[in-house]
Amino acid sequence: MSPEIVTILALVVIFAIATFLPINMGALAFVAAFVVGTLSVGLTTDDILGGFPAELVLTLIGVTYLFAIAQNNGTVDLLVRGAVRLVGGHVAAIPWVMFFVTALLTAIGALSPAAVAIIAPIALGFAARHGINPLLMGMMVIHGAQGGGFSPISVYGVTVNEIVETEGLPNSAVAVFLGSLFFNLAIAAVLFVLFGGRQLLGRKVSAAPAAEEVHAEHGHGRGPTVRGHGAAPGPAVGGDDDHEDHPDRPQPITFEQVLTLVGLVVLAVLALVFKLDIGFVAITVAVVLALFSAQRHKGAVSQISWSTVLLIAGVLTFVFVLQEAGTIDFVGAAVTGLGVPLVVALLLAYIGGVVSAFASSTAIIGVAISLAVPFLLAGEIGAVGVIVALSVASTIVDVSPFSTNGALVLAAAQDVDKDRFYKQILGYATIVVVVGPLLAWLVFVVPGWL
Numbered sequence: 001m002s003p004e005i006v007t008i009l010a011l012v013v014i015f016a017i018a019t020f021l022p023i024n025m026g027a028l029a030f031v032a033a034f035v036v037g038t039l040s041v042g043l044t045t046d047d048i049l050g051g052f053p054a055e056l057v058l059t060l061i062g063v064t065y066l067f068a069i070a071q072n073n074g075t076v077d078l079l080v081r082g083a084v085r086l087v088g089g090h091v092a093a094i095p096w097v098m099f100f101v102t103a104l105l106t107a108i109g110a111l112s113p114a115a116v117a118i119i120a121p122i123a124l125g126f127a128a129r130h131g132i133n134p135l136l137m138g139m140m141v142i143h144g145a146q147g148g149g150f151s152p153i154s155v156y157g158v159t160v161n162e163i164v165e166t167e168g169l170p171n172s173a174v175a176v177f178l179g180s181l182f183f184n185l186a187i188a189a190v191l192f193v194l195f196g197g198r199q200l201l202g203r204k205v206s207a208a209p210a211a212e213e214v215h216a217e218h219g220h221g222r223g224p225t226v227r228g229h230g231a232a233p234g235p236a237v238g239g240d241d242d243h244e245d246h247p248d249r250p251q252p253i254t255f256e257q258v259l260t261l262v263g264l265v266v267l268a269v270l271a272l273v274f275k276l277d278i279g280f281v282a283i284t285v286a287v288v289l290a291l292f293s294a295q296r297h298k299g300a301v302s303q304i305s306w307s308t309v310l311l312i313a314g315v316l317t318f319v320f321v322l323q324e325a326g327t328i329d330f331v332g333a334a335v336t337g338l339g340v341p342l343v344v345a346l347l348l349a350y351i352g353g354v355v356s357a358f359a360s361s362t363a364i365i366g367v368a369i370s371l372a373v374p375f376l377l378a379g380e381i382g383a384v385g386v387i388v389a390l391s392v393a394s395t396i397v398d399v400s401p402f403s404t405n406g407a408l409v410l411a412a413a414q415d416v417d418k419d420r421f422y423k424q425i426l427g428y429a430t431i432v433v434v435v436g437p438l439l440a441w442l443v444f445v446v447p448g449w450l
Contacts, residue, residue, distance in 0.1 A: 003325040006040040011322065024307060026314025033318040041325045051320025053313055055279060056404055059117060060309050062282030064411045066267070067121040068303035069289050071414065072296065075260040076125040078253065083126055084205050091130055092200035095137055098123040099144035099188055103181070107148030110272040111155055112361075113404040115145050117278055118268055121412040128414040130205060135424045136195035138409035139399055140188055146395045146405075147184035150177045159362055160369065160391055167373045172384040175450055179388040183440065184396065256293060263289055305411035307418060312407045319358045319402075328355055328367065335371075341381040345389065345445050348372055349437035352394035357433050358402045365394045385450035392444070393437035400429040 010032045018025035033051075037043040070076050087093035098119055105115035120141045127137040150157045152173045161173050191197070263285040271278040290297045322328070328351070335347040352368035368390045376383040398405040401422055406429060413421050444450055 001040075002330075003041045004327045004330040006036055007322045007325045007327050010036045011318070014318070024310050024314070026309075026311035029314035029318040033314070033321045036318075037321040037324075041321055043321065043324060047324070048317065048321060051317050051324070053316040055277065056113075056316065056407070057309055057313050058277070058279030058283070059113065059404070060279075060312065060407060060411050061304055062279040062284075062286065063117045063121070063408065064304045065300060066263070066282045066286040066289075067412065068300040069286055069297050070121070070260050070264070071125065071303075072300060073256045073260060073289075073293070074254070075257045075264075076122065077129070078257055078261075079122050079125070083122070089204040091132065091203040091205055092197060094126055094130075095123075095132070095140040095192060095197065095200075096188075098137065099140045099147070099185075102141050102144035103148030103184075105148070105272065106145045106154055107151040108153065111275075111278075112145040112149050112398065113408060114271045114278045116141055116405045116408050117282070118264070118271070119144075120409050121414075124409070124412050124414055128416070132200065133196045134413050134416055134421060135428060136191055136197065138413065138425070139191055139195075139428065142399050142405045142409060143184040143188045143191070143396070146398060147181045147188075149395060150180040150391060152177065155362060156180075156365065156391070156395065159365055160387065163366055163369050164387060167370075167377070169373070169376055169383045169387065172387045172450075175384050176388050176391050179444060179450075180392050180395070183392050183443070187396065256289075259292060260289055305418070308401075308407060308411045308422075311422075312402060315358060315402045323359070341375050341378075342445065344375055345372065345381060345386045346438070346441045348386075349389050349393035349441050352390050353397045353433050353437040356394045356403070357397040357400035357429060361395045361398055361403070365391055368394055382445070382448050382450050385444040385448065388450060389437075389440040389444040392440040396436045396440075397429065397433050399425065399432055401425045 014025060014028045014032055017023060017028055033048050034045070037048045038045065067076065083094055083097060087097060102115050102119045105119070106112050120138060123137045123141050124134055126132065127134045148154070150160065152158070152161065157173065157177060160176055161171075164170070164172055267278070267281050267285050270276045270281045286300075290300065331351060335344060335351060338344055338347070348368050348371055351371075352364050355367075356364040369387060372386055372390060375381065376386060397403065399409075400406045401410050406425055410418070410422055410425055
């Protein structure tokens, strides 16, 4: 049996076991990478370790460590209250704020994982405090990142435009950018409706609960006051333990919170502007913050999402083995040999989507478009439409918990059952992988309007 077939069967077995047994899929994937890689693909253990996603693992550790400290010292709550003030207390507006802020960051050139790593913990902190579906909030952040990710100065945009120019295909820079933006915006609107967004309409929160509302209950909850539109007088949902002495006054910002805010700004500047590795920067900022209050933050390391780290590291190591076996090229060659342009475009969209759910979207976009070049040059199908469809299909699946963005959202979730949240993300990602490429094909390729 060829190595390509063996790796595909191994992937199916991994999913099957992890579905029916409570075993971390990352651990299973490490075993598969070792067994299949050495016995079938002919790799040494050093070769397999070369595929270990060290950069992503460091990013997950650094970001979750930093935001564990920020959560413990109250900085995340401070940022949440700032977001509340920004939208005048309208809870329903917060997911959209997160969508457009992340889109703006990627549109001006930020790497998608860097933007998600910075925004997701803040967004999910708000979701945890105000009872917003964490899946809605997390996916709004990711789709925002993908929506802005194809601007002409972004990493995705530059990658696609260089391939198009090199291969002599029609220019598609504006079409790719706007196509991705509006496609992800439409998905975000559907998510908002399906995952509780309508229930948020009319809800308002106050960053500093009124004294009479807190005293009326003779007790104090946690978080800003939450009231529905037109609610009758009665107990407010929320409050803040720190307001017990003066509930009508906002808490003063502590030195440690100021230091943390400075650290987050430094993280954003070094990662987004100077393009330094966000994992190294995040863990450096976290250690500096920990030095100022070592005893208080000694438990922050245990708050790192280690199960997520194992999951992502194992699966991506096995994906490396799959790539080394030539499985992707094997499947791509079989598809392009069909000779029917519309069908080839659809199947390439699915290859881009499925593979990108486990691997680098930037790399897969390049592979998918390169495989499409021969029949696009023949002129039998609109080249721009196919390029837009392949670009969209290869990136919307970054919601997968095995991709960088999905993993960051999973790791950043607060006060949730991580196993349940992982299954929710996996379920949503499966729907996106199955439906997303088809929708991109139907919207951008079939009508022939591009």
